[in-house]
Amino acid sequence: MKKQIWVTQPTLAPLSEVIPYLESIWETGVMTHNGPLMQQLESNLCSYLNVSNMVCVANGTCAMQIAIRALDLTGEIITTPFTFIATANIITWERCRPVFVDINPDTWTIDPHKIEEAITENTSAILPVHVFSAPCDVELIEKIAEKHQLKVVYDAAHAMAVKYKGHSVLSYGDISCVSFHATKLFNTAEGGGCVAKDPDVSERLRRLRFFGFNDNKDIVDDGMNAKMTEVNAALGLANLRHIDETIRVRKYKYNLYLQLLSELPFLTFQKINPESYNYSYMPVLFDSEEILLEVSKSLIEYGIMPRRYFYPSLSSVQLFQPLRSLPIAERVSKCILCLPLYTTLSDEDIEMICELIKKCV
Ligand SMILES: Cc1ncc(COP(=O)(O)O)c(C=O)c1O
Numbered sequence: 001m002k003k004q005i006w007v008t009q010p011t012l013a014p015l016s017e018v019i020p021y022l023e024s025i026w027e028t029g030v031m032t033h034n035g036p037l038m039q040q041l042e043s044n045l046c047s048y049l050n051v052s053n054m055v056c057v058a059n060g061t062c063a064m065q066i067a068i069r070a071l072d073l074t075g076e077i078i079t080t081p082f083t084f085i086a087t088a089n090i091i092t093w094e095r096c097r098p099v100f101v102d103i104n105p106d107t108w109t110i111d112p113h114k115i116e117e118a119i120t121e122n123t124s125a126i127l128p129v130h131v132f133s134a135p136c137d138v139e140l141i142e143k144i145a146e147k148h149q150l151k152v153v154y155d156a157a158h159a160m161a162v163k164y165k166g167h168s169v170l171s172y173g174d175i176s177c178v179s180f181h182a183t184k185l186f187n188t189a190e191g192g193g194c195v196a197k198d199p200d201v202s203e204r205l206r207r208l209r210f211f212g213f214n215d216n217k218d219i220v221d222d223g224m225n226a227k228m229t230e231v232n233a234a235l236g237l238a239n240l241r242h243i244d245e246t247i248r249v250r251k252y253k254y255n256l257y258l259q260l261l262s263e264l265p266f267l268t269f270q271k272i273n274p275e276s277y278n279y280s281y282m283p284v285l286f287d288s289e290e291i292l293l294e295v296s297k298s299l300i301e302y303g304i305m306p307r308r309y310f311y312p313s314l315s316s317v318q319l320f321q322p323l324r325s326l327p328i329a330e331r332v333s334k335c336i337l338c339l340p341l342y343t344t345l346s347d348e349d350i351e352m353i354c355e356l357i358k359k360c361v
Pocket residue numbers: 059060061062083084086087129155157158179180181191192
């Protein structure tokens with residue numbers, strides 16, 4: 001059978017490092033609900049990221065949902081159309097309305113210069129996305145938010161371990177929400193976390209992830225079940241030990257792609273600051289959708305499975321009315337393909353993928 005090369009594979013610690021944590025779960029019988037492993041993971045993440053609090057939850061999607069509740073957001077929330085569907089549908093699930101603003105053509109993150117014209121009296125927040133881990137213009141976004149008294153929630157699903165001017169990018173905004181899904185740089189199989197600036201908001205997030213109960217089991221908030229299980233935390237504790245090595249290997253492979261593809265006239269790369277990026281994806285932007293489809297077809301014939309991230313632009317999805325024309329996001333969405341990138345992908349496989357791309361156009 002032809003070897004399949006997927007767009008991503010989870011980075012996993014050796015099983016022998018996970019087993020002692022699992023044994024402790026079997027001994028105590030504590031499977032979930034603010035268990036000791038999850039508490040340990042929260043504390044280890046705080047130390048690793050140098051942030052003062054981390055509220056671990058079941059996934060990145062519910063991290064954003066409880067973030068919207070913790071800040072009492074209502075009405076319109078300004079966001080980017082070049083993102084995963086979860087960014088926008090949590091806004092509608094929380095009975096708010098996403099208002100899409102176009103993106104920067106080079107970084108592919110929300111264009112902060114277009115935010116102000118989208119603000120109305122109904123706007124309560126800005127929800128930008130650190131796309132493929134490249135930080136948004138966090139300083140300008142903060143200024144705009146302050147000027148208009150808006151909250152900022154970052155969809156930092158991709159941005160684990162990314163620093164901006166020496167600080168974790170998760171420390172920006174009122175709340176940053178990260179995903180620990182199996183496809184992410186650091187994973188707990190399914191999982192996520194919220195980092196809030198204000199300790200009171202952090203406490204509220206803890207209540208919201210636990211049905212709205214406080215420490216005395218009084219029902220004080222309109223919460224949900226967003227708890228991270230001990231099994232997920234066990235995986236996270238083991239995986240976190242390897243994160244720096246994971247980034248190092250991914251960065252090397254990303255740069256190998258850059259080197260092999262940089263001569264090609266029909267593709268470009270995301271504009272990044274190499275110090276503020278975690279190399280969790282290998283996105284390339286083709287000159288046209290036609291070339292993208294051609295490349296994609298030829299790779300799939302060889303058992304290589306690239307993926308279109310994020311297609312289509314959410315500004316053209318019927319679910320989100322009124323539809324708006326946002327030309328940069330629409331063009332970028334149509335022309336981006338993520339190539340395989342993961343720690344166990346061999347150099348030979350990367351060379352083969354690049355050869356196929358060169359040959360097919
Ligand atoms: C930009 C973005 N936001 C949110 C999510 C949702 O995270 P999760 O899968 O952990 O719910 C994802 C994807 O997984 C994502 O890519």
